[in-house]
Amino acid sequence: MLKYWTVFKLTIKEYFVYRLNFLLWRLRVFLSYLVIFFIWLTVFESKTNFASYNKALLLTYLLISNLISSFVLGTRTADIGAEINSGKIINLLLKPISFFKYYLTLDLADKFLNFFCAFFEITLLVIIFKIPIIDLKNPLLFLIFFINGVAISFFLSLIISFLGFWTTETWAPRFIFTTLIFFLSGAYFPLDLLPFNLYFFFLISPFPYLFYLPTKILIGKIDQLIYFQFIMSFIWVLLSYKISYKMWVNGNKSFSFFGR
C-alpha cells in the first residue's frame, strides 16, 4: 500500500514543478465555468423556471456537476497511448507493481488536485454571483453512482489508450471520446431537459453515468428510471473493466515494442 501512497505523493509533487502552467490551466477552467454560468444566469433573467428546473435547482446542478466532473474526469491514463508507442511503458511492465492500480493512483492524485481547485473556484463563483444552493440529498445512493462513475471513466479512458497497442493513431479516438463526454454527460445542461426518447437513448450509453446521474441524485431529482439506471451503471463498470482488461492482456501479447 505504501508504494501507491508514494506514487500519489510524487504525482502531486510533479504538478507543482511548473507552477505557472498550473495556474494558467486553472484560470482556463475557471473561465469555462464563468461562460456556462453567464449563459444560464441570462436565461433565468427572463423566467423563473426552465422545464422542470427552477433557478436554484439548475444552478446547483451546474455547480455540483462541474465539481463532480472535476473528480470523475481527472485522469492520467490519456498518456498511456503515447507511452506504449514510445516504449516508455516497459519501465512499468518490469516492476513488481500492478499496472491498473498504479494508474488508478496517478488518476486519484489528479482527481484530488482537480477537485480541490474546482471546489475553491466554485465557492468563489457562489460568493460572487450570490448563487442560491438547494439542500443536497441521497448521500448513500450518490456514493454508489459516484464510485461507479469514477470506475467507468477510468476504464473507458484505458480502452482508448490501449488502442496504442494496435495503432499509433490514438489521438483522434480520444478527441472524439472527449467531445462525446461533453455532449452526452450533461456538462452544459441536465440531460432530462431533452425529449424522453433521446434521453433514454443516451442512458444506454456510458456517458450519463460519469457525472450527470450522480449529480441528479445528489440534488434529489431521482426519476422513474432509477432502477434501470442503477443496473446500467453496474453493467457499464463490468463491461468497461472486462474490455480494458482483455485489451491489456492481448495488447501485451501481440505488441512488439520493436526498436524501443
Add this chain to the structure above:
Amino acid sequence: MITVRNLTKVYQVPIKGKSFLSDIFNRQYQENVALNKISFEIAEDELVGFIGPNGAGKTTTLKILAGILYPTAGQVSVVGYTPFEKKAAFLRQISFIAGQRNQLIWDLPVIDSFYLNKEIYQISNPDFNKRIDELSSLLNCRHLLNKPVKMLSLGERMKMELIAALIHQPKIIFFDEPTIGLDIFSQETIRHFIKNYQKNYRATIVLTSHYLEDVKRMAKRLIIIDKGKIIYDGSLKRILQEYSKGKKVSLFLENEAKPELIYAIGRPVTYEYPKVVFFIKKEDLPEKIKLITKTLPFTDLTVEDESIERIIKNFFKNQ
C-alpha cells in the same frame, strides 16, 4: 539460472496496402522471423556478451528473457519462472537497463525516483540508505542525488539509472547498450562499475552492445547472433585467438627512413613521420620484429592486438 530452448519470435509487420481503405479493412501482414529456434543456458554468476548486427535478434532475446515480449514458440525459464507471466517474485529478482530508456521521474530530484523504487521493491530504510551510499560512492555521484533529472548530463543520468535499476539488488541484470551515446570517460566508468558490481554481488549479467570494447572488457563468454540464429556460443578468448589474423605494430622513428626499408617490413597501414603502423600476420611476427630492430631506427615500438571489431568482422566473413 537462465534456460532457453528452441526460442522463436515472429513479428507481424503490417504491409502498406494499395489504398487507405484496404489498409483499414484488409490489412496484410508480413512475418518477420526475429529469432529462429535458439537455445542456450546461462549459469549463475556469469557475464555473457550478446552481439550481432542490427536486427539480429539481440534486444528481442533480452526482452523475452525479461518478460516484456511474448515468445512465439519455445521454452524460457529465468530463475525458475516463465518471464512473460511477470510474477512479482520474478520481477523482484531482475533488472533491465537500456542506455536509451529513462525510468527516472524527469521533473523531480533523482532521490525521489529512488524513494519510489524503495517502496515498489519493499526495501527497508537501513538497506536503502546503505545501498544508495554504496552505489553512489562507487559511481562517484553522491552530489547529484538532489538534482532534478532534467538537469543531469547524459553520463550523469546513466549513473543514476544504474542506481535506480540496482537498488533492489537483482540477481539477473539485462544490459541493452548501456554505454550508447556516452563519452569515453563515462563509458569507462560504466564498464568498470558493471564489472565490479558483478564481482561483488555475484549477479548474472547478459549484455548487448554495439561497442565491442564493452563486451571485450566485461564478458568472458560471447554469444553471437545473426538473422535470428546463434552462430557462436563460447569463450571470448577463443574467438579472439581463432579469428585474430595478426597484430598492430606501431613505431616512432628516430629519423626519417628510406621507403625501401619500410616496405621491406611490409606495406604500412599508415605512415606519417615519425609514426608508422604495420599490420603483421601472427606467423610472421617474430621474424618481422627482428627485421625492424635491425633495420629501422626507432624510439618507441608497441605491439597491440587486432581490434575486436576487426576480429568479429573476420568471424562474420568466415560464416
